[in-house]
Amino acid sequence: MLDQTAATMPAYHVDAADPQRLRKAIEDVRLGTSRWRLAFTLAWLDISNRYRGSVLGPFWLTLSTGVMLAGLGLLYARLFDLPLREYLPHLAVSLVIWNAISQMVNDSTTSLISSEAIIRQLPLPYTVHALRCVMRNGIIAAHNLPLILLRAQQPGSMLRLFSPPRTAPPPPRKTSDIAPDAPAEWPG
Template identity: 60%
Template sequence: MDAHVTPATTPVSVRFNAAEPERLSRALRDLHQGFAQFRLARTLAWLDLRNRYRGSVLGPFWLTLSTAVMLFSLGFLYSTLFQMSLSEYLPWLAVSLILWNMLAQMVTEACVSLTSAETIVRQMPLPFTVHALRCVIRNALVTAHNLPLIVIVLMIFGVYPDWSALLILPGLLILAVNALAASLLLGMVCARFRDIAPIVGSVMQIAFFMTPVIWKPHLLSAEYHWLLLLNPLYTLLETIRGPLIEGGGSLAVWLAALGYTIVHCTVGFVFFVRFRGRVAFWV
């Protein structure tokens, strides 16, 4: 009797991963639930500040005081070096320096937005978006303590913005969106590769001198002005600084800022969808 021989089946490589469709829905659910728990993120940010300045008399106003000292010191020095009147230079520097401090602090703390919440990430099923919002709100609260400096300097030198100052509202929105994207993107990247955070800090120090913060763009030769648009930090600064000091930023600046924001958010979202499930193991 002939035995029936069944041919061996060759393994078929399955290219479709059943988990793939779930990644997008889980990432979107994380974002939705994170914004739904905005009050929790705000409370955590407030507690962060209370713990940071516990036992301090002035609390975060120490930062305001140090910023004021730096502002007037740099103002007197660089107005002389650049041969500008103090009334022309100091309002510019006040807005530039305070906005830059906010930008630099947000980027730096975005690197640890998830690792600093290591205990919560491992023990509680909170959306990662909550920790990103917590980082953004915390830095916004710190910056709010420095805003009176801008008002005082503008009033002292008689600089009163016109109706174009309302353009700071979309500028702040663009900044907030980028801050949230950075908190998610850098938070995940730096959780996976711990050497990235010091590198980002060093890059921000170099960027301070490469960005028109203490120097005005008109000091740069006209043929190189287009290079400023290649600096994303400059476009973010100018969407807020321009309406306050110069009657509104140029159209090129706004288009560049929107372009960088779209690219930044796209990269951050793709990374968030792809690696969100590994964050708890990275921290």
């Protein structure tokens, strides 16, 4: 590179008045989304490689999420004095969605770094690697859907899922709890 003269080096023309970044970004997104099958295949390959030696595969995540749901559901239903049958579906949906979002954000920070070998070897749009991360986490999150769908077996349970859980009514107040010599109206 040092022994090349200015005449033999490639010239790069950049016009500051006409930046090309937005056009290139839109083109990358268009090309990347058109290759969604490649991103899905790479995501499936990532999952199969990750759980290659495991008997249960990604269902280990479902099992651990189910155990956590059982523990948290029993504990919080008792602490908040809520019926477990009403509280557990809300906890299941929120925990599964939170785990999916959390894992997606964590994986997105290293999606391009972990795809470095493919990026250096193949001229693929960067959007393919981002879609690969999203699809991989979507497939893994789909393994937790049975935890939510088990509750959907009962009639009307999915309708109750989108309403807030009912809290226990407050205990009735006793007249002995109020001080007998307290005035009815406090002077303001």
